[in-house]
Amino acid sequence: MEHDLIIVGGGPVGLALAAALAPLGRSIAVVERQPRAALADPAEDGRYIALTHRSIGFLQQVGAWDRIDPADRSPLREAQVLNGQSPFALSFDPGSGGAQWLGQLVSNHLIRRALFDTVAAYGNVTLLADVAVQDVATDRRAARVTLADGRVLTGQLLAGADSRFSKVREALGIGAEVKRLGRSMLLARVAHEGDHGGIATEWFQHGHTIAMLPLNGRRSSAVLTLEDSDVVRVAAMSPAELGAEITRRYGHRLGAMQVEAGPHVYPLAVTYAAHFAARRAALLGDAAVGMNPVTAHGFNLGLQGVASLAGLIGGAGAGADWGGTLLLRRFEGAHRLATRPIYAATNLLVGLYGDDSLPARVMRHATLRAGAHLPLARRAVARMLMQP
Ligand SMILES: Cc1cc2nc3c(=O)[nH]c(=O)nc-3n(C[C@H](O)[C@H](O)[C@H](O)COP(=O)(O)OP(=O)(O)OC[C@H]3O[C@@H](n4cnc5c(N)ncnc54)[C@H](O)[C@@H]3O)c2cc1C
Incomplete structure (x- = not known):
């Protein structure tokens, strides 16, 4: 052998x-x-x-x-889930066990x-x-x-x-x-005006999702999940257009964004x-x-x-x-x-x-609200994030 x-x-x-x-x-x-x-x-x-x-x-x-x-x-201190235009955010943090972060982004x-x-x-x-x-x-x-x-x-x-x-x-x-999910992820590293505070967000919106992963300094990894038909158009944008598009999709929450690297596209399966x-x-x-x-x-x-x-x-x-x-x-x-x-x-x-029907949107809202009132469930998810 x-x-x-x-x-x-x-x-x-x-x-x-x-x-x-x-x-x-x-x-x-x-x-x-x-x-x-x-x-x-x-x-x-x-x-x-x-x-x-x-x-x-x-x-x-x-x-x-x-x-x-x-x-x-880059330390990931907290993760938040947002749904549509609701100002409500469900948060996960490392809790009181002494850990300073949920994970590290590399x-x-x-x-x-x-x-x-x-x-x-x-x-x-x-x-x-x-x-x-x-x-x-x-x-x-x-x-x-x-x-x-x-x-x-x-x-x-x-x-x-x-x-x-x-x-x-x-x-x-x-x-x-x-x-094969018929959707793709488009990734770009961006620099921005605002401070993310080490908080990652996953924001589910009508027809698309945007996640922002906090990197050291005023930088983030922007992750857009788009229909395959949409991703080609967005990926073809110039860096300035893409920066403006991500700023808009993220609701200007971190101010204006400039693309530093990317985009990279991954079809989801x-x-x-x-x-x-x-x-x-x-x-x-x-x-x-x-x-x-x-x-x-x-x-x-x-x-x-x-x-x-x-x-x-x-x-x-x-x-x-x-x-x-x-x-x-x-x-x-x-x-x-x-x-x-x-x-x-x-x-x-x-x-x-990923479902934009009205019942699914209502269900999402209800799930997030219920999650906020279930500290034990939140703790369990945070533990899962920290230890799988
Ligand atoms: C957008 C995106 C974000 C992600 N974020 C996270 C995250 O935050 N956390 C997390 O845990 N995971 C994340 N992942 C998942 C993670 O990237 C993958 O799980 C990981 O890369 C899998 O590693 P692998 O070595 O199994 O496969 P791969 O990275 O795909 O490597 C497989 C290797 O096999 C080689 N190969 C294939 N076929 C052959 C062949 N016939 N002969 C010889 N060589 C071959 C390829 O060239 C390649 O080098 C993410 C994935 C994506 C797409």
């Missing part, structure tokens, strides 16, 4: 798995279709990831967190770079970049990965971390729920794999669960899956078979339990808040 583990996909989740298992000293291969330079120094992709306390703990443990400049970590490209640098320091991790995986197959004894250039790798365990339209998932014959484990194979990250970004859980859940699998492998002891059936069954059960409720709740929320 050439490798103990073959990871398909050198995205943040694939690299996180390599970083978590590399200290065990066994042979790991990461196959990534992008060139090595695009992993070593990734371009900004517009995404700011709201990392929970648990995710930050994981990144600290593998040695990636300290590779992110503190100036590039640009996705900096997380990827920190994880790449962490992994690159290990001699037992081989990165095969600039080559796509063409096919995978597993049997009782080994996993086999065929690359587009004809090379074949063999390993004890195959981990598919190759995104929500996963080739590995398909080749293993694992079905998935796939829903959610996916949930029918299984997270198969013979000598596991699915991780978006290949397992492709969340709607609205509740900022996708990468956090991806890291939770990595921590769960790495914990089981570490606990199996030196010399253990990393592709063992029992180990993979345990991973499947734990990750399903961790993800299914959040996936279902997020889709329910998106259904309610």
Whole structure:
């Protein structure tokens, strides 16, 4: 056997798995279709990831967190949900437990770079970049990965971390729920006059949603969720027009806005794999669960899956078979339990808040008002934001 583990996909989740298992000293291969330079120094992709306390703990443990400049970590002190023109806002904060923030916002490209640098320091991790995986197959004894250039790798365990339209998932014959939502997210980093105070807002309006994620200084990541038909028009605007459009859509709450970076557009699709484990194979990250970004859980859940699998492998002891059936069954059960409720709740929320019919708008208003009178429910949501 050439490798103990073959990871398909050198995205943040694939690299996180390599970083978590590399200290065990066994042979790991990461196959990534992008060139090595695009992993070593990734371009900004517009995404700011709201990392929970648990995710930050994981990144600290593998040695990636300290590779992110503190100036590039923006504390998220509070989150507010607004509905239409109602002045009422439902707020979530860290509570009185001593935590100063709900999470920290970090640009996705900096997380990827920190994880790449962490992994690159290990001699037992081989990165095969600039080559796509063409096919995978597993049997009782080994996993086999065929690359587009004809090379074949063999390993004890195959981990598919190759995104929500996963080739590995398909080749293993694992079905998935796939829903294309007909909407897209448009992201732009903006500078503004007003002070956001570290408060993120999610504002559901008629026909569109705007979220504002607070970055250090008077800057935010603006996230517009638009119908696919509308997003092309907005994305084609000049930076000055786009700044004015975001200012208007945000109701001038933070004053005039100038676009600093972007826009980047992401068509929305959610996916949930029918299984997270198969013979000598596991699915991780978006290949397992492709969340709607609205509740900022996708990468956090991806890291939770990595921590769960790495914990089981570490606990199996030196010399253990990393592709063992029992180990993979345990991973499947734990990750399903961790993800299914959040996936279902997020889709329910998106259904309610993406619907502009009058009953849905009334229901939204009633839900937010009820939430304000249920401090325990608010606490539970805040805890969920801090710890998934
Ligand atoms: C707009 C937006 C905002 C988000 N905000 C948040 C947030 O606030 N909090 C949060 O937790 N999550 C957030 N997410 C989700 C988060 O970005 C994803 O969950 C995360 O990127 C998934 O990582 P991954 O490694 O599984 O997949 P990816 O990042 O998609 O990486 C997959 C990798 O696999 C490679 N690959 C694919 N196919 C092959 C192949 N055949 N051969 C070789 N390589 C292959 C790709 O090149 C890629 O590098 C957001 C997502 C979006 C779109």
